[in-house]
Amino acid sequence: MESNNVVLLDFSGSSFGMRLRIALALKGIKYEAKEENLSDKSPLLLEMNPVHKKIPILIHNGKPICESLNILEYIDEVWHEKCPLLPSDPYQRSQARFWANYIDNKIYSTGRRVWSGKGEDQEEAKKEFIEIFKTLEGELGNKTYFGGDNLGFVDVALVPFTSWFYSYETCANFSIEAECRKLVVWQNCMENERVSKSLPHPHKIYDFVLELKHKLGLA
Amino acid sequence: MESNNVVLLDFSGSSFGMRLRIALALKGIKYEAKEENLSDKSPLLLEMNPVHKKIPILIHNGKPICESLNILEYIDEVWHEKCPLLPSDPYQRSQARFWANYIDNKIYSTGRRVWSGKGEDQEEAKKEFIEIFKTLEGELGNKTYFGGDNLGFVDVALVPFTSWFYSYETCANFSIEAECRKLVVWQNCMENERVSKSLPHPHKIYDFVLELKHKLGLA
Known part of the structure:
Protein backbone atom coordinates (compact mmCIF):
# COMPACT_ATOMS: atom_id res chain seq x y z
CA MET A 1 0.00 0.00 0.00
CA GLU A 2 1.28 3.45 -0.92
CA SER A 3 2.42 5.50 2.03
CA ASN A 4 0.99 8.96 2.37
CA ASN A 5 3.10 11.50 4.15
CA VAL A 6 1.19 14.75 4.06
CA VAL A 7 2.49 18.04 5.49
CA LEU A 8 0.71 21.39 5.27
CA LEU A 9 2.74 24.58 5.63
CA ASP A 10 0.17 27.06 6.73
CA PHE A 11 -0.74 30.15 8.73
CA SER A 12 -3.87 29.91 10.87
CA GLY A 13 -5.32 33.28 9.77
CA SER A 14 -4.99 32.54 6.05
CA SER A 15 -8.26 31.96 4.17
CA PHE A 16 -6.22 30.17 1.52
CA GLY A 17 -4.78 27.74 4.06
CA MET A 18 -8.22 27.16 5.60
CA ARG A 19 -9.46 25.81 2.26
CA LEU A 20 -6.99 22.98 2.53
CA ARG A 21 -7.64 22.28 6.19
CA ILE A 22 -11.32 21.92 5.25
CA ALA A 23 -10.64 19.66 2.25
CA LEU A 24 -8.23 17.43 4.17
CA ALA A 25 -10.77 17.12 7.02
CA LEU A 26 -13.68 16.38 4.68
CA LYS A 27 -11.66 13.65 3.00
CA GLY A 28 -10.34 12.26 6.27
CA ILE A 29 -6.68 12.65 5.35
CA LYS A 30 -4.20 12.67 8.21
CA TYR A 31 -1.55 15.34 7.93
CA GLU A 32 1.01 17.26 9.89
CA ALA A 33 0.25 20.99 10.08
CA LYS A 34 3.24 23.32 10.37
CA GLU A 35 2.36 26.87 11.36
CA GLU A 36 4.59 29.41 9.65
CA ASN A 37 5.70 32.77 11.01
CA LEU A 38 5.11 35.00 7.99
CA SER A 39 7.58 37.60 9.30
CA ASP A 40 10.30 34.96 9.48
CA LYS A 41 9.58 32.23 6.94
CA SER A 42 11.13 28.82 7.49
CA PRO A 43 13.91 27.44 5.26
CA LEU A 44 11.46 24.64 4.37
CA LEU A 45 8.89 27.15 3.05
CA LEU A 46 11.52 28.95 0.97
CA GLU A 47 12.79 25.64 -0.39
CA MET A 48 9.32 24.31 -1.24
CA ASN A 49 7.94 27.47 -2.86
CA PRO A 50 10.96 29.38 -4.17
CA VAL A 51 8.88 31.19 -6.82
CA HIS A 52 6.21 32.82 -4.66
CA LYS A 53 7.59 32.14 -1.14
CA LYS A 54 4.01 31.90 0.12
CA ILE A 55 1.84 29.58 2.18
CA PRO A 56 -0.14 27.38 1.87
CA ILE A 57 2.07 24.58 0.60
CA LEU A 58 1.09 20.92 0.61
CA ILE A 59 4.02 18.51 0.74
CA HIS A 60 2.92 15.05 -0.34
CA ASN A 61 5.56 12.35 0.02
CA GLY A 62 8.24 15.03 -0.16
CA LYS A 63 6.89 16.85 -3.23
CA PRO A 64 5.47 20.37 -2.91
CA ILE A 65 2.25 21.69 -4.43
CA CYS A 66 1.61 25.45 -4.19
CA GLU A 67 -1.30 27.87 -4.68
CA SER A 68 -4.48 27.01 -2.77
CA LEU A 69 -6.91 26.30 -5.64
CA ASN A 70 -4.23 24.25 -7.36
CA ILE A 71 -3.68 22.28 -4.15
CA LEU A 72 -7.44 21.86 -3.75
CA GLU A 73 -7.66 20.28 -7.23
CA TYR A 74 -4.67 18.08 -6.43
CA ILE A 75 -6.24 16.84 -3.19
CA ASP A 76 -9.50 16.18 -5.03
CA GLU A 77 -7.72 14.23 -7.77
CA VAL A 78 -5.53 12.11 -5.47
CA TRP A 79 -8.22 11.36 -2.88
CA HIS A 80 -11.27 11.40 -5.11
CA GLU A 81 -13.48 8.70 -3.60
CA LYS A 82 -14.53 10.44 -0.40
CA CYS A 83 -16.40 13.74 -0.72
CA PRO A 84 -15.52 14.64 -4.33
CA LEU A 85 -15.33 18.42 -4.70
CA LEU A 86 -15.34 18.98 -8.46
CA PRO A 87 -18.21 17.47 -10.46
CA SER A 88 -17.40 14.90 -13.15
CA ASP A 89 -19.08 16.76 -16.02
CA MET B 1 -23.54 11.08 -32.56
CA GLU B 2 -23.34 14.20 -30.42
CA SER B 3 -23.33 17.41 -32.40
CA ASN B 4 -20.61 19.90 -31.64
CA ASN B 5 -21.38 23.52 -32.30
CA VAL B 6 -18.32 25.50 -31.25
CA VAL B 7 -18.06 29.29 -31.40
CA LEU B 8 -15.08 31.33 -30.21
CA LEU B 9 -15.60 34.99 -29.31
CA ASP B 10 -12.17 36.42 -29.72
CA PHE B 11 -9.93 39.34 -30.62
CA SER B 12 -7.01 38.59 -32.93
CA GLY B 13 -4.41 40.50 -30.86
CA SER B 14 -5.28 38.74 -27.60
CA SER B 15 -2.69 36.29 -26.28
CA PHE B 16 -5.48 34.71 -24.24
CA GLY B 17 -7.58 34.09 -27.35
CA MET B 18 -4.56 32.70 -29.23
CA ARG B 19 -4.24 29.93 -26.64
CA LEU B 20 -7.63 28.62 -27.66
CA ARG B 21 -7.04 28.99 -31.39
CA ILE B 22 -3.91 26.87 -30.89
CA ALA B 23 -5.67 24.23 -28.80
CA LEU B 24 -8.63 23.96 -31.18
CA ALA B 25 -6.24 23.63 -34.14
CA LEU B 26 -4.06 21.01 -32.39
CA LYS B 27 -7.12 18.95 -31.59
CA GLY B 28 -8.67 19.40 -35.03
CA ILE B 29 -11.91 20.93 -33.75
CA LYS B 30 -13.95 22.92 -36.25
CA TYR B 31 -15.31 26.18 -34.89
CA GLU B 32 -16.70 29.51 -35.89
CA ALA B 33 -14.49 32.44 -34.88
CA LYS B 34 -16.22 35.71 -34.15
CA GLU B 35 -13.89 38.71 -33.94
CA GLU B 36 -15.03 41.19 -31.32
CA ASN B 37 -14.56 44.96 -31.39
CA LEU B 38 -13.33 45.60 -27.85
CA SER B 39 -14.45 49.25 -28.02
CA ASP B 40 -17.99 48.17 -28.87
CA LYS B 41 -18.61 44.71 -27.47
CA SER B 42 -21.39 42.64 -29.01
CA PRO B 43 -24.62 41.85 -27.17
CA LEU B 44 -23.60 38.16 -27.47
CA LEU B 45 -20.35 38.80 -25.56
CA LEU B 46 -22.16 40.70 -22.80
CA GLU B 47 -24.77 37.95 -22.56
CA MET B 48 -22.22 35.13 -22.47
CA ASN B 49 -19.79 36.71 -19.98
CA PRO B 50 -21.85 39.12 -17.87
CA VAL B 51 -19.43 38.92 -14.93
CA HIS B 52 -16.16 39.93 -16.62
CA LYS B 53 -17.43 41.12 -20.04
CA LYS B 54 -14.18 39.86 -21.59
CA ILE B 55 -13.00 37.72 -24.47
CA PRO B 56 -12.12 34.93 -25.07
CA ILE B 57 -15.36 33.03 -24.64
CA LEU B 58 -15.96 29.52 -25.97
CA ILE B 59 -19.59 28.72 -26.67
CA HIS B 60 -20.09 24.95 -26.91
CA ASN B 61 -23.57 23.85 -27.93
CA GLY B 62 -24.94 27.17 -26.68
CA LYS B 63 -23.21 27.13 -23.29
CA PRO B 64 -20.44 29.65 -22.51
CA ILE B 65 -17.07 28.94 -20.88
CA CYS B 66 -14.95 31.96 -19.88
CA GLU B 67 -11.34 32.66 -18.84
CA SER B 68 -8.66 31.29 -21.14
CA LEU B 69 -6.95 28.73 -18.87
CA ASN B 70 -10.34 27.50 -17.75
CA ILE B 71 -11.41 27.12 -21.39
CA LEU B 72 -8.13 25.37 -22.18
CA GLU B 73 -8.83 22.77 -19.47
CA TYR B 74 -12.39 22.39 -20.73
CA ILE B 75 -11.22 21.79 -24.31
CA ASP B 76 -8.66 19.28 -23.04
CA GLU B 77 -11.28 17.42 -21.00
CA VAL B 78 -13.96 17.29 -23.70
CA TRP B 79 -11.62 16.44 -26.60
CA HIS B 80 -9.00 14.48 -24.71
CA GLU B 81 -7.99 11.80 -27.23
CA LYS B 82 -6.09 13.94 -29.69
CA CYS B 83 -3.06 15.85 -28.42
CA PRO B 84 -3.75 15.77 -24.65
CA LEU B 85 -2.41 18.93 -23.02
CA LEU B 86 -2.45 18.13 -19.31
CA PRO B 87 -0.60 15.00 -18.16
CA SER B 88 -2.60 12.25 -16.45
CA ASP B 89 -0.53 12.17 -13.24
Whole structure:
Protein backbone atom coordinates (compact mmCIF):
# COMPACT_ATOMS: atom_id res chain seq x y z
CA MET A 1 0.00 0.00 0.00
CA GLU A 2 1.28 3.45 -0.92
CA SER A 3 2.42 5.50 2.03
CA ASN A 4 0.99 8.96 2.37
CA ASN A 5 3.10 11.50 4.15
CA VAL A 6 1.19 14.75 4.06
CA VAL A 7 2.49 18.04 5.49
CA LEU A 8 0.71 21.39 5.27
CA LEU A 9 2.74 24.58 5.63
CA ASP A 10 0.17 27.06 6.73
CA PHE A 11 -0.74 30.15 8.73
CA SER A 12 -3.87 29.91 10.87
CA GLY A 13 -5.32 33.28 9.77
CA SER A 14 -4.99 32.54 6.05
CA SER A 15 -8.26 31.96 4.17
CA PHE A 16 -6.22 30.17 1.52
CA GLY A 17 -4.78 27.74 4.06
CA MET A 18 -8.22 27.16 5.60
CA ARG A 19 -9.46 25.81 2.26
CA LEU A 20 -6.99 22.98 2.53
CA ARG A 21 -7.64 22.28 6.19
CA ILE A 22 -11.32 21.92 5.25
CA ALA A 23 -10.64 19.66 2.25
CA LEU A 24 -8.23 17.43 4.17
CA ALA A 25 -10.77 17.12 7.02
CA LEU A 26 -13.68 16.38 4.68
CA LYS A 27 -11.66 13.65 3.00
CA GLY A 28 -10.34 12.26 6.27
CA ILE A 29 -6.68 12.65 5.35
CA LYS A 30 -4.20 12.67 8.21
CA TYR A 31 -1.55 15.34 7.93
CA GLU A 32 1.01 17.26 9.89
CA ALA A 33 0.25 20.99 10.08
CA LYS A 34 3.24 23.32 10.37
CA GLU A 35 2.36 26.87 11.36
CA GLU A 36 4.59 29.41 9.65
CA ASN A 37 5.70 32.77 11.01
CA LEU A 38 5.11 35.00 7.99
CA SER A 39 7.58 37.60 9.30
CA ASP A 40 10.30 34.96 9.48
CA LYS A 41 9.58 32.23 6.94
CA SER A 42 11.13 28.82 7.49
CA PRO A 43 13.91 27.44 5.26
CA LEU A 44 11.46 24.64 4.37
CA LEU A 45 8.89 27.15 3.05
CA LEU A 46 11.52 28.95 0.97
CA GLU A 47 12.79 25.64 -0.39
CA MET A 48 9.32 24.31 -1.24
CA ASN A 49 7.94 27.47 -2.86
CA PRO A 50 10.96 29.38 -4.17
CA VAL A 51 8.88 31.19 -6.82
CA HIS A 52 6.21 32.82 -4.66
CA LYS A 53 7.59 32.14 -1.14
CA LYS A 54 4.01 31.90 0.12
CA ILE A 55 1.84 29.58 2.18
CA PRO A 56 -0.14 27.38 1.87
CA ILE A 57 2.07 24.58 0.60
CA LEU A 58 1.09 20.92 0.61
CA ILE A 59 4.02 18.51 0.74
CA HIS A 60 2.92 15.05 -0.34
CA ASN A 61 5.56 12.35 0.02
CA GLY A 62 8.24 15.03 -0.16
CA LYS A 63 6.89 16.85 -3.23
CA PRO A 64 5.47 20.37 -2.91
CA ILE A 65 2.25 21.69 -4.43
CA CYS A 66 1.61 25.45 -4.19
CA GLU A 67 -1.30 27.87 -4.68
CA SER A 68 -4.48 27.01 -2.77
CA LEU A 69 -6.91 26.30 -5.64
CA ASN A 70 -4.23 24.25 -7.36
CA ILE A 71 -3.68 22.28 -4.15
CA LEU A 72 -7.44 21.86 -3.75
CA GLU A 73 -7.66 20.28 -7.23
CA TYR A 74 -4.67 18.08 -6.43
CA ILE A 75 -6.24 16.84 -3.19
CA ASP A 76 -9.50 16.18 -5.03
CA GLU A 77 -7.72 14.23 -7.77
CA VAL A 78 -5.53 12.11 -5.47
CA TRP A 79 -8.22 11.36 -2.88
CA HIS A 80 -11.27 11.40 -5.11
CA GLU A 81 -13.48 8.70 -3.60
CA LYS A 82 -14.53 10.44 -0.40
CA CYS A 83 -16.40 13.74 -0.72
CA PRO A 84 -15.52 14.64 -4.33
CA LEU A 85 -15.33 18.42 -4.70
CA LEU A 86 -15.34 18.98 -8.46
CA PRO A 87 -18.21 17.47 -10.46
CA SER A 88 -17.40 14.90 -13.15
CA ASP A 89 -19.08 16.76 -16.02
CA PRO A 90 -16.58 18.98 -17.89
CA TYR A 91 -19.01 21.90 -18.24
CA GLN A 92 -19.92 21.85 -14.56
CA ARG A 93 -16.22 21.62 -13.71
CA SER A 94 -15.48 24.68 -15.84
CA GLN A 95 -18.20 26.63 -14.03
CA ALA A 96 -16.86 25.64 -10.61
CA ARG A 97 -13.34 26.70 -11.62
CA PHE A 98 -14.71 29.98 -13.00
CA TRP A 99 -16.37 30.89 -9.70
CA ALA A 100 -13.43 29.77 -7.57
CA ASN A 101 -11.20 32.05 -9.65
CA TYR A 102 -13.73 34.85 -9.29
CA ILE A 103 -13.48 34.48 -5.50
CA ASP A 104 -9.67 34.52 -5.69
CA ASN A 105 -9.52 37.59 -7.88
CA LYS A 106 -12.06 39.65 -5.97
CA ILE A 107 -12.53 38.91 -2.28
CA TYR A 108 -9.00 39.07 -0.86
CA SER A 109 -8.01 42.37 -2.49
CA THR A 110 -11.36 44.09 -1.91
CA GLY A 111 -11.56 42.66 1.63
CA ARG A 112 -8.14 44.11 2.40
CA ARG A 113 -9.33 47.56 1.36
CA VAL A 114 -12.38 47.06 3.61
CA TRP A 115 -10.41 46.29 6.79
CA SER A 116 -7.39 48.49 6.15
CA GLY A 117 -8.88 51.38 4.15
CA LYS A 118 -10.04 54.78 5.28
CA GLY A 119 -12.60 57.36 4.21
CA GLU A 120 -13.77 57.31 0.62
CA ASP A 121 -11.68 54.32 -0.47
CA GLN A 122 -13.11 52.24 2.36
CA GLU A 123 -16.68 53.29 1.47
CA GLU A 124 -16.02 52.36 -2.16
CA ALA A 125 -14.51 49.02 -1.09
CA LYS A 126 -17.55 48.22 1.07
CA LYS A 127 -19.86 48.79 -1.90
CA GLU A 128 -17.69 46.62 -4.15
CA PHE A 129 -17.52 43.95 -1.45
CA ILE A 130 -21.31 43.74 -1.19
CA GLU A 131 -21.57 43.66 -5.00
CA ILE A 132 -19.17 40.72 -5.14
CA PHE A 133 -21.31 38.78 -2.68
CA LYS A 134 -24.51 39.77 -4.51
CA THR A 135 -22.94 38.32 -7.68
CA LEU A 136 -22.10 35.14 -5.78
CA GLU A 137 -25.66 34.98 -4.43
CA GLY A 138 -26.86 35.18 -8.02
CA GLU A 139 -24.75 32.12 -8.85
CA LEU A 140 -25.96 30.29 -5.73
CA GLY A 141 -29.58 30.88 -6.79
CA ASN A 142 -31.93 28.43 -5.09
CA LYS A 143 -29.31 25.75 -4.51
CA THR A 144 -28.30 24.71 -0.99
CA TYR A 145 -24.61 24.78 -1.89
CA PHE A 146 -22.69 26.22 -4.83
CA GLY A 147 -22.01 22.54 -5.59
CA GLY A 148 -25.78 21.78 -5.65
CA ASP A 149 -27.16 19.37 -3.04
CA ASN A 150 -23.68 18.72 -1.66
CA LEU A 151 -20.90 21.11 -0.85
CA GLY A 152 -18.23 21.31 -3.53
CA PHE A 153 -15.19 23.13 -4.86
CA VAL A 154 -16.67 26.67 -4.79
CA ASP A 155 -18.10 26.20 -1.29
CA VAL A 156 -14.70 25.18 0.07
CA ALA A 157 -13.01 28.06 -1.80
CA LEU A 158 -15.45 30.62 -0.35
CA VAL A 159 -16.31 29.58 3.20
CA PRO A 160 -12.95 30.56 4.82
CA PHE A 161 -13.69 34.22 4.10
CA THR A 162 -16.74 34.02 6.39
CA SER A 163 -14.34 33.73 9.34
CA TRP A 164 -13.13 37.21 8.33
CA PHE A 165 -16.66 38.72 8.18
CA TYR A 166 -16.57 39.87 11.80
CA SER A 167 -13.29 41.72 11.13
CA TYR A 168 -14.54 43.32 7.91
CA GLU A 169 -17.74 44.43 9.63
CA THR A 170 -16.06 45.72 12.77
CA CYS A 171 -13.28 47.59 10.97
CA ALA A 172 -15.61 49.19 8.45
CA ASN A 173 -18.83 49.47 10.46
CA PHE A 174 -21.29 47.71 8.16
CA SER A 175 -23.28 44.48 8.09
CA ILE A 176 -22.75 41.86 5.42
CA GLU A 177 -25.56 39.80 6.93
CA ALA A 178 -28.10 42.61 6.51
CA GLU A 179 -27.32 42.90 2.79
CA CYS A 180 -26.76 39.27 1.85
CA ARG A 181 -29.52 37.14 3.34
CA LYS A 182 -29.02 34.21 0.97
CA LEU A 183 -25.37 34.03 1.88
CA VAL A 184 -26.23 33.74 5.56
CA VAL A 185 -28.54 30.79 4.87
CA TRP A 186 -25.72 29.17 2.87
CA GLN A 187 -23.22 29.89 5.64
CA ASN A 188 -25.47 28.17 8.17
CA CYS A 189 -25.68 25.11 5.91
CA MET A 190 -21.90 25.06 5.67
CA GLU A 191 -21.51 24.91 9.42
CA ASN A 192 -21.40 21.17 9.55
CA GLU A 193 -18.92 19.89 12.05
CA ARG A 194 -15.91 19.24 9.87
CA VAL A 195 -16.06 22.64 8.20
CA SER A 196 -16.51 24.55 11.48
CA LYS A 197 -13.61 22.77 13.11
CA SER A 198 -11.30 23.87 10.30
CA LEU A 199 -12.15 27.55 10.69
CA PRO A 200 -10.67 29.78 13.39
CA HIS A 201 -12.98 31.75 15.66
CA PRO A 202 -13.83 35.15 14.10
CA HIS A 203 -12.45 36.91 17.19
CA LYS A 204 -9.08 35.22 16.63
CA ILE A 205 -9.02 36.65 13.11
CA TYR A 206 -9.96 40.06 14.50
CA ASP A 207 -7.02 39.93 16.95
CA PHE A 208 -4.78 39.11 14.00
CA VAL A 209 -6.21 42.00 11.96
CA LEU A 210 -5.64 44.45 14.84
CA GLU A 211 -2.06 43.22 15.16
CA LEU A 212 -1.55 43.60 11.42
CA LYS A 213 -3.01 47.12 11.41
CA HIS A 214 -0.65 48.00 14.22
CA LYS A 215 2.34 46.62 12.28
CA LEU A 216 1.28 48.52 9.16
CA GLY A 217 0.88 51.74 11.13
CA LEU A 218 -2.87 51.83 10.46
CA ALA A 219 -4.09 51.55 14.05
CA MET B 1 -23.54 11.08 -32.56
CA GLU B 2 -23.34 14.20 -30.42
CA SER B 3 -23.33 17.41 -32.40
CA ASN B 4 -20.61 19.90 -31.64
CA ASN B 5 -21.38 23.52 -32.30
CA VAL B 6 -18.32 25.50 -31.25
CA VAL B 7 -18.06 29.29 -31.40
CA LEU B 8 -15.08 31.33 -30.21
CA LEU B 9 -15.60 34.99 -29.31
CA ASP B 10 -12.17 36.42 -29.72
CA PHE B 11 -9.93 39.34 -30.62
CA SER B 12 -7.01 38.59 -32.93
CA GLY B 13 -4.41 40.50 -30.86
CA SER B 14 -5.28 38.74 -27.60
CA SER B 15 -2.69 36.29 -26.28
CA PHE B 16 -5.48 34.71 -24.24
CA GLY B 17 -7.58 34.09 -27.35
CA MET B 18 -4.56 32.70 -29.23
CA ARG B 19 -4.24 29.93 -26.64
CA LEU B 20 -7.63 28.62 -27.66
CA ARG B 21 -7.04 28.99 -31.39
CA ILE B 22 -3.91 26.87 -30.89
CA ALA B 23 -5.67 24.23 -28.80
CA LEU B 24 -8.63 23.96 -31.18
CA ALA B 25 -6.24 23.63 -34.14
CA LEU B 26 -4.06 21.01 -32.39
CA LYS B 27 -7.12 18.95 -31.59
CA GLY B 28 -8.67 19.40 -35.03
CA ILE B 29 -11.91 20.93 -33.75
CA LYS B 30 -13.95 22.92 -36.25
CA TYR B 31 -15.31 26.18 -34.89
CA GLU B 32 -16.70 29.51 -35.89
CA ALA B 33 -14.49 32.44 -34.88
CA LYS B 34 -16.22 35.71 -34.15
CA GLU B 35 -13.89 38.71 -33.94
CA GLU B 36 -15.03 41.19 -31.32
CA ASN B 37 -14.56 44.96 -31.39
CA LEU B 38 -13.33 45.60 -27.85
CA SER B 39 -14.45 49.25 -28.02
CA ASP B 40 -17.99 48.17 -28.87
CA LYS B 41 -18.61 44.71 -27.47
CA SER B 42 -21.39 42.64 -29.01
CA PRO B 43 -24.62 41.85 -27.17
CA LEU B 44 -23.60 38.16 -27.47
CA LEU B 45 -20.35 38.80 -25.56
CA LEU B 46 -22.16 40.70 -22.80
CA GLU B 47 -24.77 37.95 -22.56
CA MET B 48 -22.22 35.13 -22.47
CA ASN B 49 -19.79 36.71 -19.98
CA PRO B 50 -21.85 39.12 -17.87
CA VAL B 51 -19.43 38.92 -14.93
CA HIS B 52 -16.16 39.93 -16.62
CA LYS B 53 -17.43 41.12 -20.04
CA LYS B 54 -14.18 39.86 -21.59
CA ILE B 55 -13.00 37.72 -24.47
CA PRO B 56 -12.12 34.93 -25.07
CA ILE B 57 -15.36 33.03 -24.64
CA LEU B 58 -15.96 29.52 -25.97
CA ILE B 59 -19.59 28.72 -26.67
CA HIS B 60 -20.09 24.95 -26.91
CA ASN B 61 -23.57 23.85 -27.93
CA GLY B 62 -24.94 27.17 -26.68
CA LYS B 63 -23.21 27.13 -23.29
CA PRO B 64 -20.44 29.65 -22.51
CA ILE B 65 -17.07 28.94 -20.88
CA CYS B 66 -14.95 31.96 -19.88
CA GLU B 67 -11.34 32.66 -18.84
CA SER B 68 -8.66 31.29 -21.14
CA LEU B 69 -6.95 28.73 -18.87
CA ASN B 70 -10.34 27.50 -17.75
CA ILE B 71 -11.41 27.12 -21.39
CA LEU B 72 -8.13 25.37 -22.18
CA GLU B 73 -8.83 22.77 -19.47
CA TYR B 74 -12.39 22.39 -20.73
CA ILE B 75 -11.22 21.79 -24.31
CA ASP B 76 -8.66 19.28 -23.04
CA GLU B 77 -11.28 17.42 -21.00
CA VAL B 78 -13.96 17.29 -23.70
CA TRP B 79 -11.62 16.44 -26.60
CA HIS B 80 -9.00 14.48 -24.71
CA GLU B 81 -7.99 11.80 -27.23
CA LYS B 82 -6.09 13.94 -29.69
CA CYS B 83 -3.06 15.85 -28.42
CA PRO B 84 -3.75 15.77 -24.65
CA LEU B 85 -2.41 18.93 -23.02
CA LEU B 86 -2.45 18.13 -19.31
CA PRO B 87 -0.60 15.00 -18.16
CA SER B 88 -2.60 12.25 -16.45
CA ASP B 89 -0.53 12.17 -13.24
CA PRO B 90 -2.04 14.45 -10.55
CA TYR B 91 1.33 15.81 -9.43
CA GLN B 92 2.41 16.63 -12.97
CA ARG B 93 -0.99 18.25 -13.55
CA SER B 94 -0.56 20.43 -10.46
CA GLN B 95 2.84 21.57 -11.72
CA ALA B 96 1.46 22.45 -15.16
CA ARG B 97 -1.39 24.43 -13.59
CA PHE B 98 1.09 26.20 -11.30
CA TRP B 99 3.23 27.40 -14.21
CA ALA B 100 0.26 28.36 -16.37
CA ASN B 101 -1.02 30.51 -13.49
CA TYR B 102 2.45 31.98 -13.06
CA ILE B 103 2.37 33.04 -16.73
CA ASP B 104 -1.11 34.56 -16.26
CA ASN B 105 -0.16 36.49 -13.15
CA LYS B 106 3.14 37.85 -14.43
CA ILE B 107 3.55 38.27 -18.18
CA TYR B 108 0.51 40.32 -19.20
CA SER B 109 0.82 42.98 -16.50
CA THR B 110 4.62 43.27 -16.70
CA GLY B 111 4.49 43.16 -20.51
CA ARG B 112 2.02 46.04 -20.51
CA ARG B 113 4.43 48.14 -18.45
CA VAL B 114 7.18 47.23 -20.95
CA TRP B 115 5.31 48.43 -24.06
CA SER B 116 3.41 51.33 -22.49
CA GLY B 117 5.77 52.51 -19.75
CA LYS B 118 8.30 55.30 -19.75
CA GLY B 119 11.60 56.09 -18.04
CA GLU B 120 12.37 54.36 -14.79
CA ASP B 121 9.16 52.32 -14.63
CA GLN B 122 9.85 50.91 -18.09
CA GLU B 123 13.45 50.05 -17.16
CA GLU B 124 12.20 48.31 -14.02
CA ALA B 125 9.54 46.44 -16.04
CA LYS B 126 12.15 45.25 -18.56
CA LYS B 127 14.27 43.81 -15.76
CA GLU B 128 11.25 42.08 -14.21
CA PHE B 129 10.20 40.80 -17.63
CA ILE B 130 13.58 39.16 -18.22
CA GLU B 131 13.52 37.71 -14.70
CA ILE B 132 10.12 36.15 -15.39
CA PHE B 133 11.45 34.45 -18.50
CA LYS B 134 14.62 33.37 -16.69
CA THR B 135 12.39 31.71 -14.08
CA LEU B 136 10.46 30.01 -16.88
CA GLU B 137 13.74 28.87 -18.47
CA GLY B 138 14.63 27.33 -15.10
CA GLU B 139 11.41 25.33 -15.21
CA LEU B 140 12.01 24.33 -18.84
CA GLY B 141 15.45 22.99 -17.91
CA ASN B 142 16.72 20.53 -20.50
CA LYS B 143 13.28 19.52 -21.75
CA THR B 144 12.22 20.23 -25.34
CA TYR B 145 8.83 21.48 -24.19
CA PHE B 146 7.46 22.50 -20.80
CA GLY B 147 5.26 19.42 -21.30
CA GLY B 148 8.36 17.19 -21.77
CA ASP B 149 8.86 15.46 -25.12
CA ASN B 150 5.53 16.79 -26.39
CA LEU B 151 4.03 20.24 -26.15
CA GLY B 152 1.48 20.59 -23.37
CA PHE B 153 -0.64 22.93 -21.27
CA VAL B 154 2.14 25.35 -20.26
CA ASP B 155 3.52 25.54 -23.81
CA VAL B 156 0.11 26.51 -25.17
CA ALA B 157 -0.39 29.02 -22.34
CA LEU B 158 2.97 30.68 -23.01
CA VAL B 159 3.60 30.66 -26.76
CA PRO B 160 1.06 33.40 -27.68
CA PHE B 161 3.17 35.97 -25.85
CA THR B 162 6.04 35.32 -28.29
CA SER B 163 3.96 37.05 -30.97
CA TRP B 164 4.21 40.16 -28.77
CA PHE B 165 8.02 39.95 -28.37
CA TYR B 166 8.68 42.19 -31.38
CA SER B 167 6.40 44.86 -29.87
CA TYR B 168 7.94 44.62 -26.41
CA GLU B 169 11.45 44.83 -27.88
CA THR B 170 10.67 47.68 -30.27
CA CYS B 171 8.76 49.80 -27.74
CA ALA B 172 11.35 49.35 -25.00
CA ASN B 173 14.55 48.96 -27.03
CA PHE B 174 15.88 45.69 -25.66
CA SER B 175 16.39 42.11 -26.83
CA ILE B 176 14.64 39.20 -25.17
CA GLU B 177 16.49 36.82 -27.48
CA ALA B 178 19.91 38.04 -26.33
CA GLU B 179 19.02 37.35 -22.69
CA CYS B 180 16.96 34.18 -22.98
CA ARG B 181 18.71 31.74 -25.32
CA LYS B 182 16.89 28.66 -24.03
CA LEU B 183 13.57 30.30 -24.67
CA VAL B 184 14.51 30.95 -28.30
CA VAL B 185 15.35 27.26 -28.80
CA TRP B 186 11.97 26.36 -27.26
CA GLN B 187 10.20 28.93 -29.44
CA ASN B 188 11.74 27.40 -32.57
CA CYS B 189 10.52 23.94 -31.51
CA MET B 190 7.03 25.38 -31.02
CA GLU B 191 6.90 26.65 -34.56
CA ASN B 192 5.29 23.56 -35.92
CA GLU B 193 2.71 24.32 -38.52
CA ARG B 194 -0.47 24.28 -36.47
CA VAL B 195 0.92 26.55 -33.77
CA SER B 196 2.36 29.08 -36.23
CA LYS B 197 -0.90 29.32 -38.16
CA SER B 198 -2.77 30.24 -34.97
CA LEU B 199 -0.46 33.15 -34.15
CA PRO B 200 -0.69 36.57 -35.83
CA HIS B 201 2.39 38.07 -37.48
CA PRO B 202 4.43 40.07 -34.93
CA HIS B 203 4.12 43.17 -37.13
CA LYS B 204 0.33 42.93 -36.94
CA ILE B 205 0.60 42.96 -33.13
CA TYR B 206 2.95 45.95 -33.35
CA ASP B 207 0.40 47.86 -35.47
CA PHE B 208 -2.20 47.08 -32.84
CA VAL B 209 0.12 48.26 -30.04
CA LEU B 210 0.81 51.54 -31.88
CA GLU B 211 -2.93 52.07 -32.34
CA LEU B 212 -3.52 51.33 -28.65
CA LYS B 213 -0.75 53.72 -27.55
CA HIS B 214 -2.34 56.40 -29.73
CA LYS B 215 -5.76 55.78 -28.14
CA LEU B 216 -4.27 55.89 -24.65
CA GLY B 217 -2.44 59.14 -25.44
CA LEU B 218 0.97 57.44 -25.07
CA ALA B 219 2.23 57.92 -28.63
